[in-house]
Amino acid sequence: MSDDKRDMRRDMGRDIQSNDSNGYAKIDQYNPVAVGRMSAHVHALLTELGEDPAREGLVKTPERVSKALQYLTHGYGLDPAQILRSAMFREEYQQMVIVRDIEIYSLCEHHMLPFFGKAHVAYIPNGHIVGLSKIPRVVDAFARRLQVQERLTVDIRNCIEETLKPMGVAVVIEAQHLCMIMRGIQKQHSIATTSAFTGEFNSEKTRAEFMRLITNNSRG
């Protein structure tokens, strides 16, 4: 990564954090230099697709696409471990903590098309708990990058494992991939499920309890 790009990531990260008031990062500031460069590429892409980038509906499309892509990948500017460390508390609670049905929106790195669905995250504290709103933020910080669902699942698990050092972590993600739904095979309703566990969740009893808790009542 060039210094220039690193600066951009850092700047975006700062903007994201300073605008964050209610748990979810939101950016309304963009790197104008990067937007300019990306727009030129999107302009060329439109031409390559046989479009006329000068027609009315497309005039601002390169800029809009560039800003959308910056937003959809703003996780590169976030430090997920720092998000957790910012709200860790000593606490002797040792029961399973579950945050269920966390919406995820990510981009598959093979096609740069969206995949989206839900993440379920659990951990068993070992002396420290974390503010509950931070779990969805960690999920988002990893999802807002180019990803594959498998790595996204493991990234979230490892971050919680290494930062919080709990008795165990469980992550399950269920997602639909537009690259599957829109192209080629067109399996409209297929959902990919991935999971990753550590520690106590490797025991069948604990894992079964977690699976029961995330499936109970969750579909209305």
Ligand SMILES: [Zn+2]
């Ligand atoms: Zn794909």
